[in-house]
Amino acid sequence: MTNTSLDDPLPSWTEGKAKRKIIEFVEQVTDESSPHFVAKELRIATFDNDGTLWVEKPLLAQLAFYKWQLFDSGEFDHSEKAAHFFAKLKRLIGDFFDLLRFIGAYIFSGLTTEEYRLAVSKWIKHAHHPRYQQKYTDLTYLPMREVLEYFSQNGFSNYIVSGGTANFIRPWSEDVYKISADRIIGSSTRTRLKIKDGTFSIKIEPIPFSFEYCSGKVLGIERRLAKRPIAAFGNSLGDADMLRWTRTTAHSLCVLIHHTDDVREYKYSPDPFYHLGKSTLSYAAEGNWQVVDMKNDWQQIFAFENESVKDK
């Protein structure tokens, strides 16, 4: 998949502190003679998805998917329901996450989880990013795919912990990240079991169940694994609690991907526009996280520029 060679596990990273720190950490926790050695079953690494493993600008992929499902899939009834929808949309526009949940619930209530995952599969195979004109899965960050592979080669269990819904990521995570469906911890709505004529279907209910964002990331991981990660990667304030929590383990690696490259990608703050309290970068400074400067630390940003990925 990536250019990973035996000599250099992270070839698309510039030589420097960030790369060195990741490699040093992996070497320490896997070396039985090191005081920082960590048993395999405790080598838990958690990764935010949007903005950490793939591009999230100008629009979150999940929102692009909803937009398509709503307006372009031809499967959606635009009538009375739509009028009510747009009225509500106006009121919600100020709160991005309510908006996300609302659109999701509106579109997918009535669908089964399997139908939802199928719709995602269908979309992700053809959808192109408006700027790069590439598939979203090819807009995953090559340096991060190298980290995933390097970690898993070293006995780590990689988990994605996303504010997006788990079922939006599962249809393609195994292919793209080599992370299986059961290792996606993500937001979810309630579901309901419907049994009809011997057919079992699991219907999506338009009621939020869990929201893996800020403290919800910590609670989601703890609920599922009853363990703390020893490594965590994020890019925004929504990941700060997860990274701070990870920092409370004896020896940890906390990495903040900082979007600093307005030429090759986007340049923006880790803090959302509605941010009021402490900034993500001040958490990073306090906790001595490794901040990755995308512009300088990554020689290549996207997977799509990589021939071997194209050929796949």
Place this chain on the structure above:
Amino acid sequence: MTNTSLDDPLPSWTEGKAKRKIIEFVEQVTDESSPHFVAKELRIATFDNDGTLWVEKPLLAQLAFYKWQLFDSGEFDHSEKAAHFFAKLKRLIGDFFDLLRFIGAYIFSGLTTEEYRLAVSKWIKHAHHPRYQQKYTDLTYLPMREVLEYFSQNGFSNYIVSGGTANFIRPWSEDVYKISADRIIGSSTRTRLKIKDGTFSIKIEPIPFSFEYCSGKVLGIERRLAKRPIAAFGNSLGDADMLRWTRTTAHSLCVLIHHTDDVREYKYSPDPFYHLGKSTLSYAAEGNWQVVDMKNDWQQIFAFENESVKDK
């Protein structure tokens, strides 16, 4: 752990249809030349815990634990709070599961999940079953431990799916069943992240979050794995939906443990006392589940009679 030899993976099972069916199923799904072959990553097996993997009479172990925590641990304040508790207890006594949730929430609200798991660890090390005077973990069923081992040797992923809380099982499941904490799907209450002076703690809230019972078992599995099991084991109506759902896969093994031995264990119906609709055994007949007659199909019932377990 068990007597499993290369020749006979299930030595404590009587030769007969039940044993044959389990072995036949494993051989079919692991044989690449069989039409029933199933890829490793889809070999999901789910097991109820109480009454399926260990004894649940005369009192669910989790309730025995709460009783101890409440009256015998010396860590509990019996005062005003208790008066209110017993008043409410009286009203709830008719509904067993509300009762369970209520007691759990009452005792453990204020505790962190880590403290809860520590309390369980402490209890399970010393607690003895009133009839057998053995540790609860030695009152796991040897034939089922053989099944767990046999399955995992054949590339299955074993999951416990329990109406009890996941955190009641996690502290000992790795030792006893070789099932790690992240493979326990169980009921849970809400949790809350508390950050104080740089310390992160996850507090148990007295609010039910998920209830893995009846349809809740199906929803819990689907939410976590986004996959259907190909094998499922249960012993009561609370497991019926899980077994019926498993039955909808192309080739499945559904097993109902029937408690028929009033000499060595207990004899009771798979249906709870408040049961009104279809009976578990009629579901079993309809779905052609394998019903295990504990009295005749199991040569030995408990792990504790097994020397190698005692020596452990």
